[in-house]
Amino acid sequence: xINYWLEHFQKASIMKTKIVITAVVLLQFFAGQLLGTTKxxxxxxxxxxxxxxxxxxxxxxxxxxxxxxxxxxxxxxNGTYILSTLIDLGTKGITVRSINxxxxxxxxxxxxxxxxxxxxxxxxxxxFTIQNGKNxxxxxxxVNIQNGGTVQNCIIKNNxxxxxxxxxxxxxxxxxxxxxxxxxxxxxxxIRCLSPGTKVKxxxxxxxxxxxxxxxxxxxxxxxxxxxxxxxxxxxxxxxxGIRTRNAxxxxxxxxxxxxxxxxxxxxxxxxxSGYTYNNVCTSPLPPNGSNNITSNPNxxxxxxxxxxxxxxxxxxxxxxxxxxxxxSSVTDLDGNTRIVNVIVDMGPYEHFTPAPLDADGDGxxxxxxxxxxxxxxxxxxxxxxxxxxxxxxxxxxxxKGDYDFNDLVCDYRFKTVTNASNKVVEIFxxxxxxxxxxxxxxGFGFQFPNDLVLQSHLTVAxxxxxxxxxxxxxxxxxxxxxxxxxxxxxxxxxxxxxxPGYGIGVNTDPNAPYVTPDTVVVxxxxxxxxxxxxxxxxxxFNPFIIVSKNRDKEVHLPNYPPxxxxxxxIFGQADDTSDPGIGRYYKxxxxxxxxxxxxxxxDYPIERVVITSAYNHFVEWAESGGTLFPxxxxxxxxxxxxxxxx
Amino acid sequence: xxxxxxxxxxxxxxxxxFSSCRKMELKQDDASASKSMSDLKINQAFKWETTRIVNVNLTGMKxxxxxxxxxxxNYCFNKGFLSSSTGYNTVITIPSYVKEVKLVxxxxxxxxxxxxxxxxxxxx
Numbered sequence: 001x002i003n004y005w006l007e008h009f010q011k012a013s014i015m016k017t018k019i020v021i022t023a024v025v026l027l028q029f030f031a032g033q034l035l036g037t038t039k040x041x042x043x044x045x046x047x048x049x050x051x052x053x054x055x056x057x058x059x060x061x062x063x064x065x066x067x068x069x070x071x072x073x074x075x076x077x078n079g080t081y082i083l084s085t086l087i088d089l090g091t092k093g094i095t096v097r098s099i100n101x102x103x104x105x106x107x108x109x110x111x112x113x114x115x116x117x118x119x120x121x122x123x124x125x126x127x128f129t130i131q132n133g134k135n136x137x138x139x140x141x142x143v144n145i146q147n148g149g150t151v152q153n154c155i156i157k158n159n160x161x162x163x164x165x166x167x168x169x170x171x172x173x174x175x176x177x178x179x180x181x182x183x184x185x186x187x188x189x190x191i192r193c194l195s196p197g198t199k200v201k202x203x204x205x206x207x208x209x210x211x212x213x214x215x216x217x218x219x220x221x222x223x224x225x226x227x228x229x230x231x232x233x234x235x236x237x238x239x240x241x242g243i244r245t246r247n248a249x250x251x252x253x254x255x256x257x258x259x260x261x262x263x264x265x266x267x268x269x270x271x272x273x274s275g276y277t278y279n280n281v282c283t284s285p286l287p288p289n290g291s292n293n294i295t296s297n298p299n300x301x302x303x304x305x306x307x308x309x310x311x312x313x314x315x316x317x318x319x320x321x322x323x324x325x326x327x328x329s330s331v332t333d334l335d336g337n338t339r340i341v342n343v344i345v346d347m348g349p350y351e352h353f354t355p356a357p358l359d360a361d362g363d364g365x366x367x368x369x370x371x372x373x374x375x376x377x378x379x380x381x382x383x384x385x386x387x388x389x390x391x392x393x394x395x396x397x398x399x400x401k402g403d404y405d406f407n408d409l410v411c412d413y414r415f416k417t418v419t420n421a422s423n424k425v426v427e428i429f430x431x432x433x434x435x436x437x438x439x440x441x442x443x444g445f446g447f448q449f450p451n452d453l454v455l456q457s458h459l460t461v462a463x464x465x466x467x468x469x470x471x472x473x474x475x476x477x478x479x480x481x482x483x484x485x486x487x488x489x490x491x492x493x494x495x496x497x498x499x500x501p502g503y504g505i506g507v508n509t510d511p512n513a514p515y516v517t518p519d520t521v522v523v524x525x526x527x528x529x530x531x532x533x534x535x536x537x538x539x540x541x542f543n544p545f546i547i548v549s550k551n552r553d554k555e556v557h558l559p560n561y562p563p564x565x566x567x568x569x570x571i572f573g574q575a576d577d578t579s580d581p582g583i584g585r586y587y588k589x590x591x592x593x594x595x596x597x598x599x600x601x602x603x604d605y606p607i608e609r610v611v612i613t614s615a616y617n618h619f620v621e622w623a624e625s626g627g628t629l630f631p632x633x634x635x636x637x638x639x640x641x642x643x644x645x646x647x
Numbered sequence: 648x649x650x651x652x653x654x655x656x657x658x659x660x661x662x663x664x665f666s667s668c669r670k671m672e673l674k675q676d677d678a679s680a681s682k683s684m685s686d687l688k689i690n691q692a693f694k695w696e697t698t699r700i701v702n703v704n705l706t707g708m709k710x711x712x713x714x715x716x717x718x719x720x721n722y723c724f725n726k727g728f729l730s731s732s733t734g735y736n737t738v739i740t741i742p743s744y745v746k747e748v749k750l751v752x753x754x755x756x757x758x759x760x761x762x763x764x765x766x767x768x769x770x771x
Contacts, residue, residue, distance in 0.1 A: 364728070365712060365728060366712070369711075369712035369726075379728070380712075380726050380727060380728075382723075382725055382726065382727075383722075383723075384740060386717075386722050386723060386724045386725075386741075387717075387720060387722050388722075401685075404684045419727065421728055422728070423727045423728055423735070423737070533737065534725075534727075534737050534738070535736075535737055535738040538738070540700075540738075540739070540740035541700065541740065558695070559694065559695045560694060591685065591687060591688070591689055592689035592690070592691055592693060593684055593685075593687065593689065594695045597695055597697075598695075598696065598697070598698075599697050600697045600698050600742045601742075611683075611684060612684075613682055613683075613684060613687075620682045620687060623687055623689055623693070623695070624687060624688055624689065626689075626690045626692070626693045627693060627694070627695075627696065627697075627743060631697065631742070631743040631744040632742075632744050634697065
């Protein structure tokens with residue numbers, strides 16, 4: 001079954017092999033015989049001693065082995081090397097390595113012989129598919145490691161033996177970064193470790209079978225299993241379908257799941273003797289003797305038959321749940337990637353990592369989240385109101401009561417606040433759309449920041465519409481002078497922006513008058529960089545106001561919003577106004593009616609002389625309930641409006 | 648002469664009156680209103696606001712961009728960078744009728760209620 005994980009492994013193996021071979025060839029070129037000689041093996045070589053090139057390569061691996069001594073390297077060309085007898089390295093400390101990796105260099109025992117036997121701590125078998133080995137009476141169908149040696153970057157499949165169908169480690173040895181699958185034996189279907197000092201690291205061990213003990217792995221008197229995933233192996237009832245550890249068998253950082261005994265029941269592990277331990281292992285049930293073991297679902301990428309993928313999902317509890325060891329700094333995981341990501345190693349052979357998202361401007365905000373992916377000084381647009389434009393609606397007869405059609409000025413507004421990756425405000429674009437004004441007076445409009453936390457010297461304002469020689473006085477930075485809090489005047493006279501169409505008063509409040517296209521003013525406010533956060537600026541709590549009849553002393557604000565420094569507060573308390581600055585009461589009548597309202601969404605205002613309570617059926621309930629009932633009274637919901645009374 | 652003066656004064660007063668009448672005519676209450684504004688009984692504390700201010704305090708084990716979205720609607724109340732060391736603290740203004748928001752962080756979605764004008768959540 002060649003599926004995702006196998007292809008992935010093969011690609012990683014090819015890459016690693018090529019890098020190692022290139023390095024070794026270069027070293028040999030410069031160091032001559034210091035590192036030993038290199039022999040070649042190829043099915044198409046001329047088989048000419050001393051086999052020092054592909055052209056003169058030996059035709060069998062054993063031929064090359066027979067002329068090697070300690071420290072020599074044998075490079076094996078692509079091809080399937082079918083054996084009639086095993087490849088025996090004896091006690092030579094040599095390396096046998098494929099040139100292009102396990103996918104294309106295949107050693108096949110032809111169901112007749114064990115494939116490899118090694119017996120030296122410096123012996124290495126690297127980058128092969130080792131298959132169809134057969135050694136029914138002895139140790140290791142694919143490979144037998146006797147007193148030492150390493151098998152790495154191999155796919156070991158469909159081999160048979162009495163002990164260790166795939167690999168039998170006797171009194172030393174290491175199997176690392178291998179996939180061990182489809183092997184069978186009586187003891188240790190995939191791997192058998194005979195004694196302490198034998199080690200298996202970063203291996204995927206799956207679909208192996210034993211007829212007696214340890215379907216995936218069997219440790220006899222000892223053996224250390226690190227960062228392996230052991231799945232879908234089989235053994236007889238009660239004998240460790242996944243792994244059977246006896247005496248000094250130690251398991252670390254491994255995932256042992258979905259192994260079934262011959263009755264079909266889950267049996268991930270079995271133990272015997274004493275001294276065995278399981279630490280940082282994901283399996284079920286919890287094993288004895290050890291700590292930091294979990295029984296959670298490891299959350300593999302896929303367990304669907306035919307498309308299994310035993311990498312970890314981002315949600316896996318096995319991520320960062322292992323125990324670090326010193327050897328991990330000098331090896332890769334089974335994919336050829338860094339073994340430890342994020343300080344703590346993961347369980348299993350595959351280290352999970354999320355590729356760093358693209359961040360073209362390097363501001364720390366991934367491009368997908370960055371509204372300005374090429375500008376490191378800007379990252380986010382935040383809008384207020386969020387869903388679209390809001391509306392300000394004013395009455396302008398203050399301190400006298402108005403007619404409450406709330407159309408003496410109807411102005412849509414929206415702020416776009418641009419922040420950087422540190423959530424500091426860079427700039428604000430303030431858009432105002434003058435939709436209507438049912439006023440005979442020439443009124444101006446502006447807004448004030450809600451507090452004086454923002455220093456006026458840190459702001460620069462542009463884009464306002466104020467006539468030359470206006471009654472408004474601006475500073476060099478575009479803010480109105482004489483103000484304690486930053487104050488922006490958007491325009492000084494609505495009539496200068498939109499002309500009366502020659503019928504009625506003002507603009508766009510009488511349905512019988514010609515429609516006048518709304519005028520838009522965009523005011524840009526630049527901030528000193530990295531100075532203020534959104535809450536410190538508080539633009540969503542801005543204090544809008546109209547300036548009545550070009551009289552700078554006379555302002556009308558939202559209820560309970562204070563006047564600016566330039567307002568004449570002696571008007572408070574006159575006519576219908578009951579403002580009391582001492583208690584923070586502003587712009588309210590004796591029965592708490594306002595002269596202006598601020599609506600979160602774009603508001604369809606009443607036509608001239610139509611009181612708002614007549615146009616909106618639930619305005620009264622909303623107001624008298626203190627905002628509790630019908631908080632959405634202004635929306636175009638069924639039964640909410642009298643359309644004939646709305647412009 | 649007196650007649651001329653009288654007529655002039657009368658003319659000026661008439662013009663003023665006309666202007667005032669024109670304004671007053673336009674500013675009378677709508678008689679068809681379900682309830683006169685003058686008759687409304689409004690609590691003194693009522694702010695006439697259609698929004699509410701929410702204090703946001705979000706924390707997480709990892710850093711990343713957090714989005715504060717409405718339950719329905721393709722827009723965002725607020726977004727910013729949540730630091731695993733300092734969290735994400737801000738203030739947002741949302742419609743009064745919004746009782747719950749949708750947080751998006753590290754491609755995961757969380758529905759979180761706004762309780763007493765506070766939005767508090769800790770991402771695992």
